[in-house]
Amino acid sequence: MKAIISVYYKEGVEELAYALKEAGYELISSGGTSNYLRKKGLEVVEVENITKFPEIFDGRVKTLHPAIHGGILMRNWVEKDLEEAKRFGIEPIDVVVVNLYPLEEKLSEGLEEKELMEFIDIGGPALLRASAKNFYRVLVVCDPKDYGWVAQKLKEGSLTLEDRKYLAVKAFSLTAYYDSLISRALSDLFEVDRIFPKFAIPVKSLGELRYGENPHQRAWLLENPLEGLGITKVKILHGKEMSYNNYLDADSALKLVSQFQERACVIVKHNNPCGVALGKSPAEAFLKAKETDPESAFGGIVAFNQPVDLETAELLKELFLEVVLATDYEEKALEVLKTKKNLRIIQFFGLSNYWDIKKVSGGYLLQEEDTVDYQKLEVVSQRKPTQEEMEDMLFAFKVCKYAKSNAIVIAKDGRTLGIGTGNTSRVDSLRCAIQKAKRFGFDLKGAVMASEAFLPFSDSVELCAEVGISAIIQPGGSIRDKEVIQACDRHGIALIFTGTRHFRH
Template identity: 45%
Template sequence: MSDILPIRRALLSVSDKTGLIDFGRFLAGRGVEILSTGGTARALREAGVPVKDVSDHTGFPEILDGRVKTLVPQVHGGILGRRDLAEHLAQMDKHAIAPIDLVAVNLYPFEATVAKGASFEDCIENIDIGGPAMIRSAAKNHDGVAVLTEPQHFAEVQAEIEAQGGTTLATRRRLAAAAYARTAAYDAAISAWFARQEGQDFPPRLSLPGVLRQGLRYGENPHQSAAFYVDATSRPGIATAMQVQGKELSYNNINDTDAAFECVAEFDRPAIAIIKHATPCGVAVAEDLVTAWDRAFLCDPVSPFGGIVAANRVLDAAAAEKIAAIFTEVVIAPDADEAARAIFARKKNLRLLLTGAMPDPAAPGMTFKSVSGGFLAQSRDAGHVAASDLKVVTQRAPSAAELRDLLFAFRVCKHVKSNAIVYAKGEATVGIGGGQPNRVDSARIAGWKSEEAAKAAGLAEPLARGSVVASDAFFPFADGLEAAVAAGATAVIQPGGSMRDAEVIAAADKAGLAMVFTGMRHFRH
């Protein structure tokens, strides 16, 4: 069989009609017989493109409200019949089955239907059956059939036909691979949705649907390859963001920006989170973004350079001027006004990402982590602690101001690598330590950083003096709490549950601290 496949007959049936009319006109102009169904046939006819209904081609009408229209031998035989086998050709001739050389199908919009919160019945009706069958048939017989499953394939195939007189085997194989990837992702989305309907968070088989957003220059390091895939049902964030300006995002940019946006989404009031290597180096809430920025930056004036900044409000000129004053890799926010965009535009390498909305930090979802030979799946850490959830375990209860800061610090703690310690004052971080093999080192590091930040700001005493402290997990010994006391903390929030809780409580009472237990841990590895 020749490498170049001329197109004499094509079947077009698409839900996304982007590029359809131009491609239909191109095929018709080359004398290609176009078969089609339903809305696709109607759109082509209205554009003046000659088209033959599949039911006229097969002699079999659409039945069962359109559920059966292409599942007939005249369609699948025309697609699957091998042109290089005399026996196949003879059988096709005997049963009046005409070869179909090109199949362009994109599927019922199941993922979009689920994403908009449609009813169970509507979701079921948007499960395509004939489409995947035709796609898989054409992909299997790619030696003799070109299969197009995405709107961008129209222009690619048209250019090749114009240049070569038909499609090449290399192109048909590439399209076949894309076709199987599409049906696999489609089935994965359906199976995941069905599992959720049945209350199965972890079904016996789990497939992850993903659409390639972009290839990346490399992964965490230059010797690693990488790409960015998105889920069609993604919550607002890095996967849904529009990049307004700046260089191409890197693997580390994407990872760090996701961490920053998830952190800032925790807060209802205007908030800024500054992230470096997926770890907060300053977080604050205030009445406006400028004040939040100043207080977040004060926590660690060294680390933000080359970092990621996330805001949970529309960025204005005043906030943009503050952020743009230092070298920043990425800024992400729900939106930015024209003045802010103009200010960021002066920093041509700065990536500005706008999401249009904030994610709900309490919304359910799944996270995944690869391990050798498999992956781990877990529900998102959507846990939140309210004042009513806290148990006062010391002789002194926290003041209203301390209680406010304790709840703030514990929310930030959720986004710091374990073992995590966060000092906070006035709803702003004043010392952060994490990623250490023991909690006492994290407490000491956070205290030391508060001292360095105070020196940089020309202040007489460490920022952590008079702060509260949050720990993502219980203090296994009193030494971690004693390090927090040395740093200047006056109140503590921690999960509790250690065999030595009594020892830790006694140390807090001895130092005059207020301490509350949350009963909820926030490990982050």
């Protein structure tokens, strides 16, 4: 019986190698792995003694040989295979232990193109796929985490066909991931800006979550290794395990708060902003954001694009929150927040954009992420907005981009006063935003309104005029744009067209 061991990550492989030796296997290896095993006191046969051919091209070719792949792929239940193996002097290989060159790690090191190509493994995936294909006879081990339990089962003689099937699927999953990583990384590197008819996006599981959107649904957190930042790359400093819904809401908060250069605070509830504000300090920004809708803020997600200080932490402590995100925390602020046993405290390092993917029955929808704010800022009304109105409109339009459609945001002085989301008519979203603003005591005179899509009728303008809203920003593009503009002019409302819609379903 023979076992081939060829691994990049060598630490701990000797445990499995000793178990194989004790079980009667002859160990075959090459290069650095054979040197490592010899230093651990194991006898190893070099691959070239099997192939009768030396390693060439700096080790690029060593296991790609019929004596190796024939030994793996031969079927001992097929008479013709046995006859051909005997004729060509091919001896069966029964165990394959392989892991792959660290392409994923090397992608972040800024290597030159030709240097990076040397970390694309060819022989390793071929060995794994061959042995996984022939799992009835060949045991394949591709994950160092499996060395221990496989070694124990070898000692006990208890490896089953189900174990072989599990390890085969794991090997195919690894090579599929590895190939998808290569194709997408090279697409980025070579600036191949297209989606081929057949392609893959690499994802790896960071672990199973407690449950999904509801307790009866299973859920996992998956990471795209080509995205260097984002919600999967945060540092969790304290609190309960993050849930599926926590991640969704925290991601929305992270995306929105990252849009602002000024000090900002965002409060998110059920994937919608319920309060957003700028402030001279994080405490001021938080208080203003909370005042937009203190009822919805209860049990929400709060994000800051700045470090959290002690003053802010004391304010946060007084409100029941699920998650707090910030770029950093003062030591004393962290101490205060950690008194809330279940509060999830997260440090984030930035945002990345890749693809936006949604599941539909039978497949997926894929699109570019929405990274454009606006194409233009065209004043289409007779009255031009003041500088203050323009600043508030740009602020409100950013917030509107991250609220569920149909979305309306009313803002003034760098803070939201009312947010209407998810209604099936735009005017209803405006009514909701106005109602919320009035319920919490805001005077809307001189406020601005942002709509993430065009106003289909002038009814929204009439409502704005009734409550004193003085400026509106929207994409434009409706067949009734002229009516909307005329209504704004009748009421002296400044109107800006952006030319960019921000539906968010």
